Amino acid sequence: MRTLWSAWRLPSAYRRASAWRALACVVVLLGVWELYVDLGGADPLILPAPHAIAQSLFDDRALLWSNFLVTAEEVVLGIVVAAVAALAMASVMHFFITVRQALYPLLIASQTIPIPILAPVLVLWLGFGILPKLVVIALVSFFSIVVTTLAGFASVDPDLIKLMRTFDMPRRRVFWSVELPSALPGVFTGTKIAVIVAVIGAVFAEEAGANSGLGYLFVQSIPQLLTARAYAAVVVLSLFAIALFALLTLAERLTVPWAYQPIGDPSR
Amino acid sequence: MPAKGDDGLTLAPALQAGERHDTGGVRVERVSRTFASAKGPVHALDGVSLRAGPGEIVGVVGPSGCGKTTLLELICGLQAPDAGTVASAPAALMPQRDLLLPWLSAVDNAALALRARGMGREDARATAAPWLERFGLGGFEQARPARLSGGMRQRVSFLRSLLAGKPVLALDEPFAALDAITRAEMQGWLAQVLATEPRTVVLVTHDVEEAVILSERVLVMSARPGRVVSEVTVALARPRRRTDPEVVALRETVLEALGMPT
Numbered sequence: 104m105r106t107l108w109s110a111w112r113l114p115s116a117y118r119r120a121s122a123w124r125a126l127a128c129v130v131v132l133l134g135v136w137e138l139y140v141d142l143g144g145a146d147p148l149i150l151p152a153p154h155a156i157a158q159s160l161f162d163d164r165a166l167l168w169s170n171f172l173v174t175a176e177e178v179v180l181g182i183v184v185a186a187v188a189a190l191a192m193a194s195v196m197h198f199f200i201t202v203r204q205a206l207y208p209l210l211i212a213s214q215t216i217p218i219p220i221l222a223p224v225l226v227l228w229l230g231f232g233i234l235p236k237l238v239v240i241a242l243v244s245f246f247s248i249v250v251t252t253l254a255g256f257a258s259v260d261p262d263l264i265k266l267m268r269t270f271d272m273p274r275r276r277v278f279w280s281v282e283l284p285s286a287l288p289g290v291f292t293g294t295k296i297a298v299i300v301a302v303i304g305a306v307f308a309e310e311a312g313a314n315s316g317l318g319y320l321f322v323q324s325i326p327q328l329l330t331a332r333a334y335a336a337v338v339v340l341s342l343f344a345i346a347l348f349a350l351l352t353l354a355e356r357l358t359v360p361w362a363y364q365p366i367g368d369p370s371r
Numbered sequence: 372m373p374a375k376g377d378d379g380l381t382l383a384p385a386l387q388a389g390e391r392h393d394t395g396g397v398r399v400e401r402v403s404r405t406f407a408s409a410k411g412p413v414h415a416l417d418g419v420s421l422r423a424g425p426g427e428i429v430g431v432v433g434p435s436g437c438g439k440t441t442l443l444e445l446i447c448g449l450q451a452p453d454a455g456t457v458a459s460a461p462a463a464l465m466p467q468r469d470l471l472l473p474w475l476s477a478v479d480n481a482a483l484a485l486r487a488r489g490m491g492r493e494d495a496r497a498t499a500a501p502w503l504e505r506f507g508l509g510g511f512e513q514a515r516p517a518r519l520s521g522g523m524r525q526r527v528s529f530l531r532s533l534l535a536g537k538p539v540l541a542l543d544e545p546f547a548a549l550d551a552i553t554r555a556e557m558q559g560w561l562a563q564v565l566a567t568e569p570r571t572v573v574l575v576t577h578d579v580e581e582a583v584i585l586s587e588r589v590l591v592m593s594a595r596p597g598r599v600v601s602e603v604t605v606a607l608a609r610p611r612r613r614t615d616p617e618v619v620a621l622r623e624t625v626l627e628a629l630g631m632p633t
Contacts, residue, residue, distance in 0.1 A: 262466055269447045269464040270535045272487035280486070284474050361473035361515060 151331040156338060159331040166320070166332075171339050173316040177233060178298070178305050178347070181240025185301075186294050188241065189248035193286070194278075196249070197256040214246045218304060222311035231312050239308040243300045248293030255289025256282055288362040291355040298347040302340050395425035395460045395538040396571050397446055402455035403596075404441050414596035415441040418455070421573070421590060421599070425460075425538070428565065428572040430582030432625060433592030439575040442597070443541040446573060460571065462539035467547050469528035471516040477527050478503060478512040484535035502530050506564075522553040529561070539571045547577060555613070558584055562610060579625045583618055584611045591628040601628035 133153045139145065140152035147155060160167065196203040218239060225235035259282050267277050309318030317336045324333035355362070399421040406413045415438035423429040431439055444450045447462045463484065471480045479486075481503060482495035490498070503512055506526045516524055525546065532540060545561070546554040558581055565572065565585075576582050582589045583605055591601040603625050607617050 260468075260470060262468070263470045265444070265447075265449050266464050266466055266470055266532075267483075267487060268449060269462065269537075269541075270484040270487040272484075276487065280483075281472065284472070359474070361517065 148328055148330050151334055155331040156334045159329075159335040160338060163332055163335060167317070167335060167339050170315055170317050170320045170336070171343065174302075174305050174309070174318065174340070175343060177236040177308070177316065178240060178301050178343070180233070181237045181305070182244055182294060182298060182301050182347075184237055185241040185244035185297060186248055186290060189245050189293065190252055190286075190290055192245075193249050193252035193256065194283075196253060197282070197286075198278075203253075210246060210249060213242060216242070218243060218307045219310070222307050225308075226312035231314065235311070236305060236308040236313070236316075240301045240304045243304040244294075244297035247296040247300075248290060251289040251293030251296070252286050253289070255286030258289075259285045284359075288355070288359045291351060291359065295348055295351050295355075298351065299344050302344045302347075306340070396427065397421065397423040397429075397459040397462070397539055397573060398457075399442070399446065399459075400456045402442075402445060402452040402457060404438065404445065404450065404453050416445075416452075417596035417598050419592070419597060419599055420455075423539075423571050423573055425571055426569040427588070428574060428586045430586030430589040431573065431575045431592060432577070432579055432582050432589060432629065433597065434594045434629070435577075436595045437592040438595065438597030439592065440543055443543050443573060443575055446539065446541050460539050461537040462541050462573075463532045463535035463537040465529055465532040465540060465542045465545055467544040469516070469521075469524040469548075471524055471527060471531075473516055476513045476515060477508060477519065477523075480516065481527050481530045481534060483531050487535075499530070499534060502534065503527075506530055507560075520553075521549050522557055525549060525557060526560070529564075533564075533568065533570070539573070542572060542574045542576075544576050545574070546581065554578075554581075559610070561585060566609065579622050579629070580613055580618075583621045583625060584613060589621075589625055591625055601625075603628065 136150075137153050140147060140150055151159075192206075196206060221242075222235065222239055225238055229235040229238065263281060264277060267281060272280070305316070306318035306321065309316040310322050313319040317340050321333045321336045324330070324336065399419060401418045401420055402416055403414070403418055404416040406415060419438070419442060421429065421431070421442070431442065433439055441450065443464065445452055445457050446459045447464050448457075448459070449464075451457075472483070475483070478496050478499050479492075482490075482492075482499040485495035485498055486492065500512060503509060506529075508523060508526060511519060511523065516527070519527065525548075529545065546557045549557060562585055572585075574582065574585055579589075583603075586605055589603045589605060590599050591603065592598065593600045603621060605621055607615070607621075611618050613619075
């Protein structure tokens with residue numbers, strides 16, 4: 104419990120200040136948006152006013168919640184699959200330089216696949232269930248995690264490896280005891296980047312073929328002229344991505360606290 | 372499982388027959404080493420010889436880039452010489468930077484070399500813990516490196532290399548990263564530790580005074596390509612103080628051999 108507390112307490116003053124700034128920014132933005140729509144700047148069917156979106160968030164809360172649960176499951180499972188696969192892939196690429204040289208270009212190429220085109224193909228191939236969504240989400244998340252994990256492996260001081268060799272530490276143990284812990288902060292960094300694109304990936308995957316989820320709800324609401332509901336779905340998605348990001352930050356502080364040691368620690 | 376001495380120190384494993392070592396000492400004979408670099412070949416060492424008998428402390432001083440680190444890596448078997456021979460008992464390195472693992476406590480960092488040889492976690496901790504106490508780190512067993520001072524981190528690092536149980540220690544400018552006061556304290560401390568835990572030591576340093584205070588012999592090396600230009604025997608009783616006239620005189624002898632004004 105103490106660890107949990109100190110993890111939150113550490114930058115509390117800074118966090119409070121930055122939270123106020125972010126909040127103020129949102130309030131100003133919403134105010135301008137509201138005025139713009141109210142003064143007739145845009146058709147509410149195209150750009151609903153914030154108050155209409157807020158109304159939909161409340162009125163459609165049951166609908167939004169049930170569809171949110173579907174998307175949340177897809178995103179969380181997809182990210183977990185991507186993180187595990189990326190860590191394994193990065194480890195293999197770190198161990199075998201030939202594998203790294205062979206796979207790196209393919210990995211970059213995998214990021215250039217236009218997801219809106221790939222997603223319907225995957226649906227035809229894998230059906231309407233959760234599987235094609237997981238594939239899309241894992242595909243868009245995978246790359247950033249592999250790259251940052253590889254950077255984590257590369258951050259290990261070569262002198263440290265030499266030192267372990269003079270201790271006769273077997274290669275396998277060097278990996279588990281020295282290299283893998285060094286790579287963990289990289290896994291977190293990559294996963295934090297990945298959650299944001301994963302949410303977008305989930306929408307595209309649902310758009311291609313689904314009967315539930317926030318992306319599905321969004322796509323259904325537009326032709327029904329329920330624009331505010333579509334925007335409400337986007338708001339829920341954004342909040343979800345922010346929450347995932349914050350959760351990962353907390354998990355990172357608890358799991359790899361050494362990566363957060365303040366450099367100017369006065370106790371030194 | 373290596374045998375343990377009365378004081379809990381894991382004894383050095385018995386010397387294996389064959390390959391690189393024949394005694395508890397170090398014998399480097401006319402060794403040369405050249406590296407390829409973008410700017411052409413770099414001659415790090417040129418015909419360097421060094422002998423350290425079992426339990427002897429040999430200092431190596433010289434200007435930057437004279438191949439001192441290469442010499443230590445040859446002794447530790449991390450590199451092979453291009454010419455000449457290296458015969459050394461098993462050697463453990465102690466680097467200039469402490470290179471402690473930031474996610475491990477002081478006791479687990481100190482026990483790392485024991486764990487490297489396959490000792491169980493609890494056994495390794497139990498072996499290392501009394502040593503932390505002896506090294507003035509009692510109460511800091513569970514502290515992560517970020518909470519330790521520079522001198523404490525260097526002591527944990529030294530303990531880690533000592534517990535590797537090798538008869539030879541290759542110290543690569545072990546105190547260069549410390550402030551002057553801490554460095555002086557650590558030099559006195561190292562002399563005490565080596566008096567009770569004798570090891571064959573090759574001590575590479577920039578600090579001539581450090582070499583004179585700690586070593587039985589000091590090799591003076593030239594700038595690249597590294598050659599031994601002089602050897603100074605320090606036949607002085609211990610403990611030595613930096614203000615002793617003999618220490619001051621020998622320091623000047625070494626500085627002169629380095630070609631520096633005294």
